[in-house]
Amino acid sequence: MYALERASRIYVAGHTGLVGSAMLRKLSQAGFSRTLTAARSELDLTDRNSVKAWFAAHRPHVVVLCAARVGGILANASAPVEFLLDNLHIQNNVIHTAHETGVEQLVFLGSSCIYPREANQPIGEDSLLTAPLEPTNRPYAIAKIAGIELCWALNRQHQRRYFALMPTNLYGPEDNFDLFSSHVLPALIRKMHEARERADASVTLWGTGEPKREFLYSDDLADAALYLLERPAARLAHLFCEAHPPLLNVGTGQDIRIRELADKVARTVGFEGALQWDTGKPDGTARKLLDVSRMSALGWQAKTPLDQGIALAYEAFLAGRVRRL
Numbered sequence: 637m638y639a640l641e642r643a644s645r646i647y648v649a650g651h652t653g654l655v656g657s658a659m660l661r662k663l664s665q666a667g668f669s670r671t672l673t674a675a676r677s678e679l680d681l682t683d684r685n686s687v688k689a690w691f692a693a694h695r696p697h698v699v700v701l702c703a704a705r706v707g708g709i710l711a712n713a714s715a716p717v718e719f720l721l722d723n724l725h726i727q728n729n730v731i732h733t734a735h736e737t738g739v740e741q742l743v744f745l746g747s748s749c750i751y752p753r754e755a756n757q758p759i760g761e762d763s764l765l766t767a768p769l770e771p772t773n774r775p776y777a778i779a780k781i782a783g784i785e786l787c788w789a790l791n792r793q794h795q796r797r798y799f800a801l802m803p804t805n806l807y808g809p810e811d812n813f814d815l816f817s818s819h820v821l822p823a824l825i826r827k828m829h830e831a832r833e834r835a836d837a838s839v840t841l842w843g844t845g846e847p848k849r850e851f852l853y854s855d856d857l858a859d860a861a862l863y864l865l866e867r868p869a870a871r872l873a874h875l876f877c878e879a880h881p882p883l884l885n886v887g888t889g890q891d892i893r894i895r896e897l898a899d900k901v902a903r904t905v906g907f908e909g910a911l912q913w914d915t916g917k918p919d920g921t922a923r924k925l926l927d928v929s930r931m932s933a934l935g936w937q938a939k940t941p942l943d944q945g946i947a948l949a950y951e952a953f954l955a956g957r958v959r960r961l
């Protein structure tokens with residue numbers, strides 16, 4: 637089995653995004669000097685022939701697949717076809733071509749929305765495909781489930797070591813702060829920052845603020861991915877078996893009410909106005925917390941406390957380190 641070295645060619649697909657940029661930072665800090673990247677203008681990952689040609693030319697040893705079409709509730713609701721097809725194309729092209737060109741280790745990224753809407757909390761990996769999905773992002777979730785299945789099939793049939801990480805809600809530098817397509821934490825940062833700049837007396841936020849969510853700083857996810865890539869094969873052997881998919885939840889193991897999160901963001905940003913809640917807007921699932929005991933058993937845990945992470949994300953926002961869409 638391929639053992640990662642500092643000179644390994646590691647292809648980070650989607651390096652301009654929230655997760656991909658964190659992965660580049662992590663690999664650079666850890667001394668990996670031959671990281672491979674390709675801008676979308678150079679390599680459209682939905683185009684199978686281009687992906688094949690790129691892999692043939694660059695021959696990565698390891699792949700971390702961070703490229704995907706990603707977005708919040710509004711973006712998913714308005715483009716379900718693209719959320720299904722773009723993600724299927726990107727992951728099929730990259731994962732299958734990686735296999736065809738002999739890449740032994742690959743990290744695929746899914747998301748907690750692959751789990752049933754009514755999954756028991758905290759959500760364990762074994763709840764996959766046990767009940768219906770949340771309809772608002774079902775096309776995206778089904779694409780991600782197909783990616784997990786492909787990794788699992790390649791491991792069984794061709795003894796690959798492809799695993800799928802299921803992160804909770806992520807945030808950090810290079811996040812998407814566009815109010816139409818962003819996730820809750822960057823949206824809160826931007827709304828409150830702008831409200832403070834305008835000296836608004838109040839900010840109106842979606843829903844009741846009562847749902848609970850879990851948030852992971854993006855560099856911690858990158859740390860988890862590298863931690864797994866560096867584990868000796870024998871320590872992860874139980875992940876690559878017939879019995880269950882090679883799936884690992886990555887989170888902090890702690891959730892917080894959106895209302896309390898909004899208070900933290902307001903303090904970080906320095907917004908002193910009132911927070912009003914538009915209760916006519918949907919809340920989504922009441923609680924979403926991942927069971928991270930598998931990663932804990934492997935000896936990994938998240939390192940960045942939420943307050944510190946929000947401060948770092950706001951610093952990045954102020955410095956213009958944001959996703960340009």
Ligand SMILES: NC(=O)c1ccc[n+]([C@@H]2O[C@H](COP(=O)([O-])OP(=O)(O)OC[C@H]3O[C@@H](n4cnc5c(N)ncnc54)[C@H](OP(=O)(O)O)[C@@H]3O)[C@@H](O)[C@H]2O)c1
Binds near residue numbers: 649680802805810
């Ligand atoms: N953000 C979260 O809260 C979260 C939570 C759980 C899981 N995840 C998962 O983590 C992974 C990364 O998410 P992210 O938040 O980092 O997404 P992101 O910030 O939107 O980044 C997506 C990356 O994919 C690239 N990309 C998209 N379509 C492409 C194409 N056709 N060809 C080439 N590159 C393409 C983008 O390139 P451009 O810069 O050119 O657009 C960008 O580099 C995804 O699989 C996502 O499902 C994210």
